[in-house]
Amino acid sequence: MAKISVDMRGVKSGFETLPIGSYAATVEKVEQLQSKKGNPMLKITFDITHEGFEGRKAFSYSSLLPTALFNLHGFMLATGIYDEEELDAELEFDDQDFIGMQVAVVMVPYERDNGEMATSCDALITVEQATGPSGQPLPESQTSPDSNPKDVDEIFGGMQTN
Numbered sequence: 001m002a003k004i005s006v007d008m009r010g011v012k013s014g015f016e017t018l019p020i021g022s023y024a025a026t027v028e029k030v031e032q033l034q035s036k037k038g039n040p041m042l043k044i045t046f047d048i049t050h051e052g053f054e055g056r057k058a059f060s061y062s063s064l065l066p067t068a069l070f071n072l073h074g075f076m077l078a079t080g081i082y083d084e085e086e087l088d089a090e091l092e093f094d095d096q097d098f099i100g101m102q103v104a105v106v107m108v109p110y111e112r113d114n115g116e117m118a119t120s121c122d123a124l125i126t127v128e129q130a131t132g133p134s135g136q137p138l139p140e141s142q143t144s145p146d147s148n149p150k151d152v153d154e155i156f157g158g159m160q161t162n
Helices: 070-079
Strands: 021-034 040-048 057-063 102-111 117-125
Touching: 021 057, 040 102, 057 070, 057 102, 057 117, 070 102, 070 117
Parallel strands: none
Antiparallel strands: 021 040, 021 102, 040 057, 102 117
16 A cells, blocks of 8 residues: 655645636536436536636536537637537537637526535636626635535426427
């Protein structure tokens, strides 16, 4: 067994959510996954680049169900890779083309199942629209290791296409 050496001084447990607001970010990773109900989706990981919040992470989940493509549409517009006219069509794209693109994540409050308040990525806008924290505190500032707000089926109301 290998010995591991780390300096834990000043390290605190938990995950501190980003304050309410909009933050410049870079697309770090795009993963094709299935929701708990087996529906196709993309999980997009963002590296926050906004001054004072560098290195923090945010996540967005985009359902690939035909009735729930609005998040993907907003994401594609925010990256600048596509415009409205190009998105008014049937598309085939490589999800890895978005890696490294600059966007802004809009963080809004929500209540976790355990009653704690947190923020989650509600929308994606162009990086030029990022304003930073809004100055509005969460009803109760909490920390938690759970950075994924809910299953995508809960977010989109379990929409079905059949």
